[in-house]
Amino acid sequence: KNQVEQSPQSLIILEGKNCTLQCNYTVSPFSNLRWYKQDTGRGPVSLTIMTFSENTKSNGRYTATLDADTKQSSLHITASQLSDSASYICVVTGAGSYQLTFGKGTKLSVIP
Amino acid sequence: GAVVSQHPSRVICKSGTSVKIECRSLDFQATTMFWYRQFPKKSLMLMATSNEGSKATYEQGVEKDKFLINHASLTLSTLTVTSAHPEDSSFYICSAYPLTSGSYNEQFFGPGTRLTVL
Numbered sequence: 001k002n003q004v005e006q007s008p009q010s011l012i013i014l015e016g017k018n019c020t021l022q023c024n025y026t027v028s029p030f031s032n033l034r035w036y037k038q039d040t041g042r043g044p045v046s047l048t049i050m051t052f053s054e055n056t057k058s059n060g061r062y063t064a065t066l067d068a069d070t071k072q073s074s075l076h077i078t079a080s081q082l083s084d085s086a087s088y089i090c091v092v093t094g095a096g097s098y099q100l101t102f103g104k105g106t107k108l109s110v111i112p
Numbered sequence: 113g114a115v116v117s118q119h120p121s122r123v124i125c126k127s128g129t130s131v132k133i134e135c136r137s138l139d140f141q142a143t144t145m146f147w148y149r150q151f152p153k154k155s156l157m158l159m160a161t162s163n164e165g166s167k168a169t170y171e172q173g174v175e176k177d178k179f180l181i182n183h184a185s186l187t188l189s190t191l192t193v194t195s196a197h198p199e200d201s202s203f204y205i206c207s208a209y210p211l212t213s214g215s216y217n218e219q220f221f222g223p224g225t226r227l228t229v230l
Contacts (some may be wrong), residue, residue, distance in 0.1 A: 043118075043205050043221040044156070084182070086221055089155065096210055100219065104157040 002027040005063040006090050006103035013110055017080055021106045023073040025088030035064050038087045038105070047075070048089075064073045080110045116140055116208050118222035125196055126230055131226045133191045135206030142208035146219065147179070150203040162189045180186035186211065196229040203227075 004025045013019050025033070030049045036044035042107075047066040048057040052104055056065045061084075063076045090103040114149040115138040125131050135145055144162050147158040160181050161169045168181035177201075178193040189208075193200050203226050 036221075041203070041224065041226065042225045044115075045221070046218065049218060098146075098161065098219070099158065104155045107153075 002101045004090055004091070004101050004103035007090075008106060009104070010107040011109070013080055013108070015080060015082055015110050015112050017048060018076065019041050019080060019108065020070050021075045021077075021088050021108070023075070023103055024090045025071050025073070025090070025101070027071075027092040027094050027101050027102075029095035030068060030071075031093040031097070033064075033066055033073050034091045034093075035062070035073075036089045036091060039088055040086070044091075046091075046106055051082045077108075080108075082110050083112065084108060085110045114210065114218075114219075116206065116221045116222040117219045118206055118225050119138045120225060121227075122226045124230065125227045127178065127197055128195055130192055130194045131194070131196055133204055133206075133227075135208070136223055137187045137210070137220070139206040140159055140208070141211045143186065143211055144209040145189040145222070146207045146209070147181060147189070147191050148205045148207070150205060150224075156205060158208060159191075173216075174176060193227065194225070198229045201229045 007022045034049040035047045038044045050066045052068040061078045061082045087104040087105040092101045117136045119134045145162045150156050159174045162181045162183040164183045169176040170176045201225045204221045205224045
């Protein structure tokens with residue numbers, strides 16, 4: 001069964017600090033992995049997307065890594081801001097499929 | 113580019129009424145759109161896949177007579193919640209898969225519609 005597991009479930013950090021969110025998946029065959037940011041009451045917004053041949057992808061203060069061998073990904077946020085408070089969702093697409101397998105998300109709270 | 117809109121953003125209705133939610137791809141054509149439902153503090157749950165000009169494909173456990181989907185054009189899909197009940201209250205999100213998606217097969221999400229049934 002295709003699954004995406006994220007950790008931690010929730011995280012509280014001080015403004016200005018860095019943090020790393022984890023994602024493990026069992027989706028096979030693999031097409032791509034995306035990280036989304038979802039603010040409360042809003043739709044998900046894409047941060048990064050990587051295929052199996054890409055090990056890292058950056059988008060401003062967000063850097064995602066992918067190890068297709070171990071089926072693990074991480075999202076690193078540097079110099080966190082209050083506006084980073086949101087849920088971060090890891091989503092994996094299988095090869096030859098439109099359908100997405102969603103992780104349950106990590107709820108990040110950045111406090112002053 | 114790649115903007116998806118939803119209308120309305122919020123709707124409150126009485127139990128027993130029907131509610132229509134629109135999903136539009138504003139700057140691209142989409143042969144396939146998806147409808148998701150999200151409960152508080154939960155991840156998105158796929159309800160159905162909508163293909164332009166054909167019947168929608170519903171996920172197991174989703175009542176097709178309850179959630180009517182129409183994908184009449186390459187830029188518009190609608191979800192109608194018929195005879196809504198309080199348990200249908202949820203956050204509904206659509207996504208669109210562009211006709212020419214490039215190498216990433218990326219879907220683009222709408223901002224969501226909050227439905228509250230009294």
